[in-house]
Amino acid sequence: MEAFRLMKELKTNFDQEIKYLPKEAGLALIESTQENGRGISAKCRNAKAEDLWSLTSFFGYSTQTFVLAVNLLDRFLAIMRVQPKHLACISIGCLHIAAKVVEQECNISSTHELIRISQSKFTVSDLSRMEKIISEKLNFQFKAITALTFLHLYHAITLSHTSDRKEVLNQDKLEAQLKACLCRIVFSKAKPSVLALSLLTLEIEALQSVDMLEIAQRIQRHLKISESELQHWRGLVAQCISEYSSPECSKPDHKKLVWIVSRRTAQNLHSSYYSVPELPTIPEGGWDESESEDWYEDVSSGEESLSSSLGSDAEGPYFPMHYRCQSRKTPTF
Amino acid sequence: MSAITASEKVDGFTRKSMRKAQKQKKSQGSSQFRTQSACLELSTLPQLKDAPSTEQQELFAQKLQQCCVLFDFMDSVTDLKSKEIKRATLTELVDYVSTNRGVLTEQSYPDITHMICTNIFRTLPPSDNPDFDPEEDEPTLEASWPHIQLVYEFMLRFLENPDFQPTIAKRYIDQKFVLQLLELFDSEDPRERDFLKTVLHRIYGKFLGLRAFIRKQINNIFLRFIYETEHFNGVAELLEILGSIINGFALPLKAEHKQFLMKVLIPLHTAKALALFHAQLAYCVVQFLEKDPTLTEPVIRGLLKFWPKTCSQKEVMYLGEIEEILDVIEPTQFKKVQEPLFKQISRCVANPHFQVAERALYFWNNEYILSLIEENIGTVLPIMFGSLYRISKEHWNPTIVALVYNVLKTLMEMNNTLFDELTASYKADRQREKKKEQEREELWKKLDELRLRDTQNNSHGVSNALNNSSNNNNNNNNADSNHHDKNADSDSAADTTKDGVTTEQGATMETK
Numbered sequence: 001m002e003a004f005r006l007m008k009e010l011k012t013n014f015d016q017e018i019k020y021l022p023k024e025a026g027l028a029l030i031e032s033t034q035e036n037g038r039g040i041s042a043k044c045r046n047a048k049a050e051d052l053w054s055l056t057s058f059f060g061y062s063t064q065t066f067v068l069a070v071n072l073l074d075r076f077l078a079i080m081r082v083q084p085k086h087l088a089c090i091s092i093g094c095l096h097i098a099a100k101v102v103e104q105e106c107n108i109s110s111t112h113e114l115i116r117i118s119q120s121k122f123t124v125s126d127l128s129r130m131e132k133i134i135s136e137k138l139n140f141q142f143k144a145i146t147a148l149t150f151l152h153l154y155h156a157i158t159l160s161h162t163s164d165r166k167e168v169l170n171q172d173k174l175e176a177q178l179k180a181c182l183c184r185i186v187f188s189k190a191k192p193s194v195l196a197l198s199l200l201t202l203e204i205e206a207l208q209s210v211d212m213l214e215i216a217q218r219i220q221r222h223l224k225i226s227e228s229e230l231q232h233w234r235g236l237v238a239q240c241i242s243e244y245s246s247p248e249c250s251k252p253d254h255k256k257l258v259w260i261v262s263r264r265t266a267q268n269l270h271s272s273y274y275s276v277p278e279l280p281t282i283p284e285g286g287w288d289e290s291e292s293e294d295w296y297e298d299v300s301s302g303e304e305s306l307s308s309s310l311g312s313d314a315e316g317p318y319f320p321m322h323y324r325c326q327s328r329k330t331p332t333f
Numbered sequence: 334m335s336a337i338t339a340s341e342k343v344d345g346f347t348r349k350s351m352r353k354a355q356k357q358k359k360s361q362g363s364s365q366f367r368t369q370s371a372c373l374e375l376s377t378l379p380q381l382k383d384a385p386s387t388e389q390q391e392l393f394a395q396k397l398q399q400c401c402v403l404f405d406f407m408d409s410v411t412d413l414k415s416k417e418i419k420r421a422t423l424t425e426l427v428d429y430v431s432t433n434r435g436v437l438t439e440q441s442y443p444d445i446t447h448m449i450c451t452n453i454f455r456t457l458p459p460s461d462n463p464d465f466d467p468e469e470d471e472p473t474l475e476a477s478w479p480h481i482q483l484v485y486e487f488m489l490r491f492l493e494n495p496d497f498q499p500t501i502a503k504r505y506i507d508q509k510f511v512l513q514l515l516e517l518f519d520s521e522d523p524r525e526r527d528f529l530k531t532v533l534h535r536i537y538g539k540f541l542g543l544r545a546f547i548r549k550q551i552n553n554i555f556l557r558f559i560y561e562t563e564h565f566n567g568v569a570e571l572l573e574i575l576g577s578i579i580n581g582f583a584l585p586l587k588a589e590h591k592q593f594l595m596k597v598l599i600p601l602h603t604a605k606a607l608a609l610f611h612a613q614l615a616y617c618v619v620q621f622l623e624k625d626p627t628l629t630e631p632v633i634r635g636l637l638k639f640w641p642k643t644c645s646q647k648e649v650m651y652l653g654e655i656e657e658i659l660d661v662i663e664p665t666q667f668k669k670v671q672e673p674l675f676k677q678i679s680r681c682v683a684n685p686h687f688q689v690a691e692r693a694l695y696f697w698n699n700e701y702i703l704s705l706i707e708e709n710i711g712t713v714l715p716i717m718f719g720s721l722y723r724i725s726k727e728h729w730n731p732t733i734v735a736l737v738y739n740v741l742k743t744l745m746e747m748n749n750t751l752f753d754e755l756t757a758s759y760k761a762d763r764q765r766e767k768k769k770e771q772e773r774e775e776l777w778k779k780l781d782e783l784r785l786r787d788t789q790n791n792s793h794g795v796s797n798a799l800n801n802s803s804n805n806n807n808n809n810n811n812a813d814s815n816h817h818d819k820n821a822d823s824d825s826a827a828d829t830t831k832d833g834v835t836t837e838q839g840a841t842m843e844t845k
Contacts (some may be wrong), residue, residue, distance in 0.1 A: 054742040057756060058725055078388065115730065117738045176753040245750045257739045259698045262732060265691045279530070279573060282538045283581040 003160045007222055010153050013145050014223050017192050020071060020144040026078025027189055040082055042185045048091045049073070049183040053095070055092075055118055059109050062210055063175045067148040067182060069098035074188040076134050086130075089122045095128040102143045119258050147178055150196035161215050174199055179327060180244040181237060190233050194225055198237040201230070375399055375418040381429050392439065393429070396422050397444045400484075401451045406476040416480070423483035430490045437496045445491055448503035451486040454513045457520055472521040472566075485528035492535040499539045506536060508546050509828035515550050518567025529571040536575065548593075550576065556596050563605060572613035579620040586625045594621050594628065607647055615654040620663060629666040633658065637673055645686040650683060652692040661701050667705050675713050679720040682737075687730040694736040697743055710748045717744070718755045 034041045049070055056066040072094040082090065101110045107116075107184055111124050122130075135142075177199055180305055181187045187195055197220060204212045220230065261269075378399065384392050400423055403414050430436055437445075455839050460475045475481060491497065514536075516711065518529055522709075536545055551571055558565045582590060598617055622629055641647035655674070661666075681693035706713050721744075725737045745752045 050746075054738075054745055057745065057752075058738050058741055060726070117735055119735075153409070172753070172757045174440065176750070178748065231672060259695065259739060260732060261691050261695055262688070265649075265688055268649065268692075269695070279534050279577040281577050281580040282534070284578070284583045306714075 002156065004329065006153060006157045006160060009224065010150075010219070013149055013153065016191050017145045017150075019151045020075070020093055020141070020146070021191065022071075022074040022078035022188055024078075027074065027185060030185060036252065038083070040077055040084055040087060044084055044087060045073075045077065045185050046183055048087055049185075051118065052091055052095055053179055053183060055095060055114070055122040058117065059114075060107065061095075061103055063093070063148075063179065064148055065102045066179060067146045068102060068142070068144055069273040070182045071146050072097060072138060072142070072146045072186075074185070076136055080137060088120050089130045090134065092118055092120060093127055093134050096127070097134065097142060117261060134182070145192060147182075147190075147192040147196040147199075148175070149194045151175065151178060151199065152280070154200050154216075157219065158212055158215050161211075169200075169203060169207075177203075177237075177241050181240050184240060186236060187233075187240070191221060194229055194233050197223075197225060197230060202234060202238055202241065209275060218279060242317070251292055263292060265309075370598055375402065375415040375422075376410075377418055378422070381753070389734055393426075393436070393695065394444050396426060397441075397448045400426070400448050403452070404477070404480070406479070414723055422478055422485065423480060423487060427483060427487045427490055430487060434496060435639055437491070437498070439501055442501050442505055445775055446502075448509070449484060449488050449491075450510070450513075453481060453488075453517065457517070458520060468605065472523060475520065475522040475525055477525065478522065482524065485532065487523070488532055489528070489535070492532065492539065497539070501540060503540055506540065506543075508543065509544055511547055512550060513546075515554065518554075518570060519565055521566055526570045527568050530568070530573055534574050537574065537578065548578075548589075551813070552593065552597055555601060559597075559600050559604060567803060568604075568606075569602075569613050572610055572617055576613060576616050576620060579617055579624070582624050584624060586621075590621075591625075591628065595620070595631060595635065599632065599639070602636065602651070603639050607650060611650045615657055617652065619657050619661060622658060626663045629658070629662055630669045632675060633670045637677055645684070645689050648684070648686075648689045648841035649692050651793065652696075655762075656696060656699065656702070659696075659705065660699070662705070664705060664708060671705075671712055672716065675716045679717050681723050682717070683720040683728075685729070687733055690724070690728065690730070690733045691736065694733065695741055697740045703743070704743075707747050710744075710751060714744055714751055715749065715755060718752075719759065722756075722759055749761070768777060 029193045030040050030045055033041045035041045035043055037048065052069050052073075053066060054060075055064075055071070067197075069091075073091055076090060076094065096108075096111060096114060111127050114120075115124065115127065151171075151174055155169055158169055161309075178196070181195065181199070197216065201213070201216050204216055220227075377395060378392065381389060381392055381396070400419055401421065402414050402415070403610060404419065406416075462470060468572065511533075514529065514533060518526060520526055520529075534545070537544055554565060555568070579590075598614065598621075601614060618632060622632060633655075636651060640651060655678075678693050678696065681689050684690050684693070697706075717740075719738055721741055725741065726735070726736060728734055
């Protein structure tokens with residue numbers, strides 16, 4: 001019964017998901033916009049999505065908040081022509097709206113904190129105004145059906161079909177991969193159900209589980225998702241995931257971040273190493289010929305230095321024979 | 334000492350400045366005061382520049398002789414004329430030695446060194462202020478500075494004169510001379526120490542035969558400072574000289590020098606007054622590491638061993654030094670120390686003292702350190718993650734929270750997958766902890782309810798209920814159930830009044 005109910009829920013969501021897709025033409029426009037142009041470029045949007053991911057992580061918001069925020073952002077950007085300088089405010093606005101929808105009230109950070117941490121330049125009132133605009137333009141349709149919805153459903157369905165299974169789907173891993181995908185605008189064009197199914201099938205393939213594959217295929221048939229469509233998106237998702245999980249580190253562009261320290265710490269940041277010492281270097285072992293008589297007297301006067309046991313101070317393993325013979329001075333020590 | 338009024342005594346918080354003002358200046362302040370058998374008056378001698386060249390030598394010697402007379406500067410009214418003559422003579426001598434060639438004849442050396450010795454070598458007086466805090470208090474300046482300054486100037490010009498012959502001078506500038514010179518580094522007067530620094534630097538440079546001796550004596554001074562007295566005013570100046578010496582070390586480094594680093598320089602970090610000489614000390618340490626990178630591991634482990642536990646000001650200094658070391662560290666050396674080092678950094682980052690946390694977080698603004706972390710992200714991130722995540726929620730200081738965001742974002746961008754894994758496991762840990770907390774809370778609640786019920790009913794239901802709940806809970810509840818089982822037994826066997834039993838049980842539950 002459980003399985004049946006889930007499948008029914010799946011179908012309902014599938015029918016509704018169209019409503020929450022960002023306008024295709026709008027997304028295409030963003031993708032084709034040049035950088036430093038007048039509009040939002042794909043790179044711009046992707047960078048903002050990544051920022052949202054960091055903020056979600058930092059404030060401890062759930063994956064659902066992030067996914068919803070990105071959905072709102074894409075839907076908004078697809079229907080409104082925006083200037084790049086407003087993008088920060090829009091994205092934070094989307095995040096805040098999403099948090100209010102998804103998270104418990106006590107866990108939502110204040111707008112002031114949001115602005116401070118994200119190092120944004122706009123004010124709290126700017127943010128509220130922007131949130132109002134976003135809400136109106138999106139007709140207050142906040143409870144979006146997203147790829148995450150489907151992921152959860154697929155996961156539940158798979159679970160309900162298992163008895164005792166050795167391989168279990170790692171929900172966290174799938175969610176992380178979804179987040180990685182959502183940071184690229186290309187995946188906003190995919191239908192959430194298909195995107196989620198792509199992730200699911202790729203993971204099943206990695207686990208090499210035959211029964212789970214069968215369940216996935218059943219879902220595909222149930223929703224009547226075409227094979228070509230699925231394969232198309234699977235390919236793109238696979239590429240994204242392999243880049244995301246590569247052990248290679250990408251050097252972060254931390255120049256964007258502002259490092260504010262207190263005055264006292266800033267005063268002490270000067271490095272002693274870089275302050276040029278006033279005293280010139282004294283090279284060791286500067287054996288000077290005119291000092292030769294020194295040598296003789298050093299060696300013969302019974303070395304008092306502590307270095308006699310630790311390694312001689314004598315700057316050189318020998319003193320010239322002819323100076324020894326020539327010595328006119330007697331040691332005065 | 335005791336011009337403090339009675340009311341102030343009662344107050345108990347007599348202002349230090351008031352006490353100082355009321356203290357009378359002791360007359361032994363100036364070390365220069367030595368009674369002369371005869372109060373010599375100086376007579377004006379003709380100018381050197383006016384004297385014919387044949388007589389200059391003799392005149393020079395006479396003037397040097399004159400300058401061997403010492404005057405008491407504590408008394409500001411006596412011998413004014415003679416003091417002025419000496420001052421003028423000294424100035425003239427400084428000029429004479431700087432601008433002329435052929436001045437330093439062999440015969441002049443003993444006269445010169447004698448004059449210098451007479452003037453500057455003296456026992457330094459004990460400090461006026463026994464609680465002298467070098468950072469806060471004004472130092473006691475040398476009273477005879479008007480003369481002594483010129484003697485130091487003269488000595489420097491003498492050493493730097495192009496005709497200066499170390500072979501001749503070494504008869505007079507010997508170990509005894511150096512020893513006395515080093516003792517003067519304890520002077521409270523910073524101007525004097527500055528001169529001494531330059532003088533000793535020149536002597537070290539020119540007298541190869543004295544180098545080992547000088548190093549040994551500096552060793553002794555430092556060791557005494559660290560382990561015996563914790564008092565010496567000239568540590569910074571000596572370290573500055575050492576910096577220029579270390580800079581000139583030949584490779585491979587001699588064992589003696591490495592010993593010095595590990596046995597003297599590293600323990601020097603433990604001194605209470607570190608702030609006074611830390612810059613110079615850090616410079617020396619970094620110089621060593623540039624000469625021989627294999628010393629990195631012992632140095633860092635040494636610093637970690639002496640890491641300050643209660644002094645935040647020192648901790649900030651240590652962090653600064655670590656950053657400087659990391660700036661020059663080789664990647665292979667980094668791998669050897671990264672684990673213990675980042676464990677310490679992760680503690681610093683979570684330190685409630687905001688300056689310590691700030692300084693530690695600021696490491697992530699350093700490009701080179703970032704590249705090192707990047708290369709070793711698999712080791713570093715798991716160590717740092719817990720602290721960072723925790724303080725992002727818990728730290729009281731908003732600046733710190735913002736910096737933590739920067740750091741987390743940077744780490745996230747470096748390696749997304751690892752970061753996500755750590756986030757997930759961190760969250761799982763937190764969930765487990767929360768669950769345990771809740772279970773504990775519920776158990777206490779239950780116990781409370783049972784106690785209330787028991788007070789009302791005094792039923793045997795106590796032990797039953799407890800047995801049920803203790804099945805699912807952790808060990809420390811076993812003590813509970815045992816305890817209550819015992820009480821239940823004693824209860825059933827009890828023939829005391831209801832109240833007596835109740836209170837006994839109540840009492841036992843409370844003491845638990």
